[in-house]
Amino acid sequence: MVSxxxxxxxxxxxxxxxxxxxxxQTVQVQGVIQTPHPLVIQSPQIQTVxxxxxxxxxxxxxxxxxxxxxxxxxxxxxPSYRKILNELSSDVPGIPKIxxxxxxxxxxxxxxxxxAVPTSIYQTSTGQYIAIAQGGxxxxxxxxxxxxxxxxxxxxxxSGAPPPGATIVQYAAxxxxxxxxxxxxxxxxxxQDEETDLAxxxxxxxxxxxxxxxxxxxxxxxxxxxxxxxxxxxxxSPQQLxxxxxxxxxxxxxxxxxxxxxxRRRKKEYVKCLESRVAVLEVQNKKxxxxxxxxxxxCSPKTD
DNA sequence: CAAGAGAGGCGTCATTCTCA
DNA sequence: TGAGAATGACGCCTCTCTTG
Numbered sequence: 001m002v003s004x005x006x007x008x009x010x011x012x013x014x015x016x017x018x019x020x021x022x023x024x025q026t027v028q029v030q031g032v033i034q035t036p037h038p039l040v041i042q043s044p045q046i047q048t049v050x051x052x053x054x055x056x057x058x059x060x061x062x063x064x065x066x067x068x069x070x071x072x073x074x075x076x077x078x079p080s081y082r083k084i085l086n087e088l089s090s091d092v093p094g095i096p097k098i099x100x101x102x103x104x105x106x107x108x109x110x111x112x113x114x115x116a117v118p119t120s121i122y123q124t125s126t127g128q129y130i131a132i133a134q135g136g137x138x139x140x141x142x143x144x145x146x147x148x149x150x151x152x153x154x155x156x157x158x159s160g161a162p163p164p165g166a167t168i169v170q171y172a173a174x175x176x177x178x179x180x181x182x183x184x185x186x187x188x189x190x191x192q193d194e195e196t197d198l199a200x201x202x203x204x205x206x207x208x209x210x211x212x213x214x215x216x217x218x219x220x221x222x223x224x225x226x227x228x229x230x231x232x233x234x235x236x237s238p239q240q241l242x243x244x245x246x247x248x249x250x251x252x253x254x255x256x257x258x259x260x261x262x263x264r265r266r267k268k269e270y271v272k273c274l275e276s277r278v279a280v281l282e283v284q285n286k287k288x289x290x291x292x293x294x295x296x297x298x299c300s301p302k303t304d
Numbered sequence: 305c306a307a308g309a310g311a312g313g314c315g316t317c318a319t320t321c322t323c324a
Numbered sequence: 325t326g327a328g329a330a331t332g333a334c335g336c337c338t339c340t341c342t343t344g
Contacts, residue, residue: 255329257315263331264313 253316259330260315
């Protein structure tokens, strides 16, 4: 059940209300009754929560009769959860803006072994599998290893948003000195170092028996068998075109996969935000009803 | 304990939206 | 206006709970 604490009822300033949601979350809400919010939530029968800003609602709103096609167009207009939640957040200080990137809350705590879900898998010329997981984690799986036990993970330490395509492995091969190499955009080479446990400063330190990796500038002479992905302009053969198309598709799917996750997260946050609003409005409504009853008693004294 | 229902998450595709 | 991001819809999978 929803509980309310510390509600400020000052008439001059907007009231600040702490609302305890059923989930245990406490939300601080300010100014519950506000100017008409530019959000429109339509009837639930249409199975669609239609939200649009006033600026986006055109003059068709005043037309009583809307043909089915136009209605469908209107109903299919999609809400931007980021935009909506930001608007809500601007009204409700207790609710963080969606734009604010989660820093420590979603970051993986150090020293905790994680098995990131691979999002893109590549196979090296030596049979190893390289998976690019979200967050820039690169996992290397040796053939023959059963299940995920053969997975080795390393995380790029570049903080912040990586450059586009920064974690896309272009190709992989075994160099002459027996080290495993694969290539990332930016003309860099990630080299598996078999001998040393000293990870370079720009790489995450490997622990235990895990091999370490280095990012090196590629030598002018690529190892035998290594073919850097060419730019689209230099592609000629149908095979190269097909490989480029496949690579682009993999990249697109990976991005869309991540976007879908993020979108779902935003949607859940948006729904939570709406639920908290409902809770606050219910409390406010109850208060107003009580206030109305009090005023009624004052204004209509008993006349015996 | 097996089978089924329901919820929730994920990946993908198609479509819409946003912005440079 | 085009490219990329965002989102709805769909199917699939997994987990939990209920029921016989």
